[in-house]
Amino acid sequence: MRDADTLQWREIRSLDQLVALQEQWQALSQLCQADMFNCPGWLVHWTNQFWDKHCELYCMAGFANEKLVVLAPFYTRRSAKLLGIKQLFLLGQGEPEHAEVASEYPDVLLNQDYQAEASKVLIAWLSKISFDVFFARAVIEQSFLHQLFNNVPNIQLAEARRYSLEVKPWSIKQLSRNARSQWRRADKALAEKGAEFRWLTSSEIEQYWPSLVAFHQTRWQNKGKLGAFSDQRFSQFHQQFRQQHPDSVAMSGVFIKQQPLALNFYLLEQQKLHFYQSGWDEKQFSQCSPGFALHVWSILNSKAVLYDFMMGATAQSYKAKFSCDETNLVNMSLINSPWRIRLFKLVDKIL
Incomplete structure (x- = not known):
């Protein structure tokens, strides 16, 4: 472990800057054995299709000797409706529900040697981002993302399951x-x-x-x-x-x-x-x-080697009849501005 080391942290606010890191991003995702939904091949393609004027990138990158060892690619999407509720997501999620491409197992990419420092820095950084609501769907319970948010006051967790089997x-x-x-x-x-x-x-x-x-x-x-x-x-x-x-x-x-x-x-x-x-x-x-x-x-x-049915309900899922291995997932949500949400719902109902 290298908890005593100090990383060089860089906040990335444009997609061009993020894409410029694509080679290192891919190397880090391989080191983390990340699912494809957290890799640049999927997420850069996702931004090309779903990024619009209502989106704003908030990405924190940690480097050790100029080598990327932490990548937390969050972004906000502001509602086009009156009052403009600001939602926080990880890249790959947050597109309109009827167009959802189901990027499951979202996570922050992390070289485990730097987990202690990354946790402190990212929690402090996230607390400074202005947003009204945070959502993350199909998060693996053992993921670093879940660890980051698990102790945040008022975080709401809904259980789900990943069903998979060895072929x-x-x-x-x-x-x-x-x-x-x-x-x-x-x-x-x-x-x-x-x-x-x-x-x-x-x-x-x-x-x-x-x-x-x-x-x-x-x-x-x-x-x-x-x-x-x-x-x-x-x-x-x-x-x-x-x-x-x-x-x-x-x-x-x-x-x-x-x-x-x-x-x-x-x-x-x-x-x-x-x-x-x-x-x-x-x-x-x-x-x-x-x-x-x-x-x-x-x-x-x-x-x-692995046949992955992806996320399903915790009970009465047809996927369970295949005697799958079950991995605990959570859907996370956090209302950061309760009064704005109430006002938004009231105005939206009136209009």
Whole structure:
């Protein structure tokens, strides 16, 4: 440990300054074994799509002998409505809910040798930032971000779970009893219809992407919701990410005569397969459970080490039926200006 060392701290207030650190940022994220949602390849792309005139960067960087060892990339977004409520987020979160790209497991990147000094400096620095509300979604309970905010007065924590499993030892036997029965019925029904499971090539991902979008949108609109793909920014984000990082995406599907019944879209990070988006034909094939069957097939036929279902509810999540390892997550919120929030809600209601 190097707690006695003094780091050189630099506050970064522009995206250009932050992007200039991209090489060191990537090296630090690798040292921290950070999930891809905390890496520059994802977050710089996120800023290109969702940054606007209402956003202001507040990023603190710590250096040891000119080497980046701490990076805390926060920003504020001011509401365009009257009174302009100012919200604090980490980069990658805070875009409009209907366009949310679900950057999960946000964290401050940290070389553990400097944790004690970083904690003191960052807590003092954050206390000087003017904001009304702070939000962070799907934060790993053991993360440095959670440690920073856990003892802040009035912080609100809502529990959630990350569901993941190791691919190599997993088998059908690890499904719950009811899920095994569901798998046998689905497997038989799909086989009788001549269904084929397969991983898609890069060109096939683009070919069948509109089908994934249509499946997804139909399902959510039937629930009276817009669906993520209703927002052009969400669609553009993923289109550009697929084009710029083709080795970081994957898709599996189940087909009958080249017609998709279900499609799963994944983000691929080294040996981790993050289940990110899906859709299936609910109108014609829901009785065959093609979405569930596709998960089973994808796990059994994945070359990844970890199959990550990402965040789910703490109870009654379908993800639990796969006998996943569960990691504690928290959704954090902090109202820093209660009187402004009350006034904002009152004015917003009147208008």
